Amino acid sequence: MQTLPRLAITAGEPAGIGPELLIRLAATPLAANFVAVTDRNLLRRAAERCGLTVELVDDDGGDISQRPPGQLRVHHVPLGAPEQPGTPDPANAQHVLATLAEAADGCMQGRYAAIVTAPLQKSSINEAGIRFSGHTEFFAERARAxxxxxxxxxxxxxxxxxxxxxxxxxxxxxxxxxxxxxxxxxxxxxxxxxxxxxxxxxxxxxxxxxxxxxxxxxxxxxxxxxxxxxxxxxxxxxxxxxxxxxxxxxxxxxxxxxxxxxxxxxxxxxxxxxxxxxxxxxxxxLPFIRTSVDHGTALDLAGTGRGDPASLIAAANMALELVARRRTHSQGHP
Missing domain, CATH: 3.40.718.10 (Isopropylmalate Dehydrogenase)
Incomplete structure (x- = not known):
């Protein structure tokens, strides 16, 4: 049985809608080995806000051939400060950047098949004294692309x-x-x-x-x-x-x-x-596949558990389609 693609999923701004959308993505039956690159305790709290039971498994870097809906592997990157939904904290700027670095480096090293990103709050990172233009520019610089x-x-x-x-x-x-x-x-x-x-x-x-x-x-x-x-x-x-x-x-x-x-x-x-x-x-x-939602952090919805995961699900689906096409091409099929 073919192994599932390992997709690195970053949660974006901890105080935004991203962590809750990630939990809802994990609850779907999508055939992917989702690896959440974020703080595991942030995800636990997000699951509680969504009223969902999610099995969080520490990522061991291994492959799996099936994923029960509700299971989510985690590459733990600790928060700088506990999140307050709706109120971004510059103390978490380094956490956000560390998740992006892990996802990008992991793709370039072959540990992940693609990256799917939830929205982040650029202003909060800049308020921490770090010049930051966005995901696209970060990945371009990281990959020198x-x-x-x-x-x-x-x-x-x-x-x-x-x-x-x-x-x-x-x-x-x-x-x-x-x-x-x-x-x-x-x-x-x-x-x-x-x-x-x-x-x-x-x-x-x-x-x-x-x-x-x-x-x-x-x-x-x-x-x-x-x-x-x-x-x-x-x-x-x-x-x-x-x-x-x-x-x-x-x-x-x-x-x-x-x-x-x-x-x-x-x-x-x-x-x-x-x-x-x-x-x-x-x-x-980029030398790797990166997809993302096409919306912002929705700070007014953060913490309510009512965020619509449709765009994140669409981003994950597109990443899977691109990975499948790459796999087919690498195996010599037209």
């Missing part, structure tokens, strides 16, 4: 040329170097992780109507179109630049496998409005 953010639902994959920038700063950030770097990573990862032999990427324009021939902005003419032409010459299948207001209509979606948006709010409202609880955040370009 060049990365791209992707958000994916069962119906749509979206990648971003720029992420959390003020809108006024976006045009200057759309350069030939940026687009080339991002599109090469996206193209490579759609082949490697998603098994698409000839990925088709729709590239959105920056301006309304994709600039309308320069009448509504010249970024398309001066930067985007020449860059796409260069990359097409390398063999990439790139559509666009497409007007963002029509690129997502159903009749267009069969033409592409993923979308590259120029900025955060150009595409994500479409994705989240139709699949908020089924959207998964992936980091492309």
């Amino acid at each position: 060049d990365v791209v953010m992707m958000l994916a639902s069962p119906e749509l994959r979206v990648t971003l040329a720029t992420t959390h920038l003020p809108l006024a700063a976006v045009p200057a950030a759309i350069t030939a170097d940026t687009l080339t770097r991002v599109l090469r990573i996206v193209h490579r990862e759609l082949k490697a992780k998603f098994g698409l032999p000839e990925p088709r990427v729709a590239v959105l324009g920056l301006n309304p109507h994709a600039g309308e021939g320069g009448h509504l902005g010249r970024e398309e003419l001066d930067t985007i179109i020449p860059t796409l032409e260069t990359l097409r010459a390398e063999g990439m299948h790139l559509l666009g630049p497409l007007p963002a207001d029509t690129a997502f209509v159903p009749s267009q979606r069969d033409r592409y496998d993923a979308v590259l948006a120029m900025y955060h709010d150009q595409a994500l409202p479409v994705l989240k409005s139709e699949a908020f609880d089924r959207t998964v955040n992936l980091t492309l370009g």
Whole structure:
């Protein structure tokens, strides 16, 4: 019998919704060897708040071929201070970073097949005097990798040329170097992780109507179109630049496998409005698989036991699909 993939699950902000979502994930029958990288006592308290009985087993690094629902292996990383649901404590910043380091290093050393992350509170880490931009940047630095953010639902994959920038700063950030770097990573990862032999990427324009021939902005003419032409010459299948207001209509979606948006709010409202609880955040370009929920710490719900685990379950499912595809490919199957 094949062993279950070992997925490292980080609980994120101890005072947030993450620990309770992790407990609810463990209660599902998903065929995975979940290893919670966090404080075991935090998980016990989270299980009590959820009214669930969960068997917490110290992780011995071994493989298993089946996991009873409600069983959860734990790689214990002690808290810096007891959690108070809804009130993040900077004293736990080092704990959070230690869980991320263990998960990343464990993947690179072959101890875990993938990482699934619950949400964290960036402000609490920064308040501890530690410069921290987020999961994506942490893993990129840890793995010394060049990365791209992707958000994916069962119906749509979206990648971003720029992420959390003020809108006024976006045009200057759309350069030939940026687009080339991002599109090469996206193209490579759609082949490697998603098994698409000839990925088709729709590239959105920056301006309304994709600039309308320069009448509504010249970024398309001066930067985007020449860059796409260069990359097409390398063999990439790139559509666009497409007007963002029509690129997502159903009749267009069969033409592409993923979308590259120029900025955060150009595409994500479409994705989240139709699949908020089924959207998964992936980091492309890492030497390991990393998926995440696509929501925040929900401090107002923390401690109530009422958090919806749908996004974490979707993230775990996607990680399992990517691991299975990698296993199949490594065994020489098409």
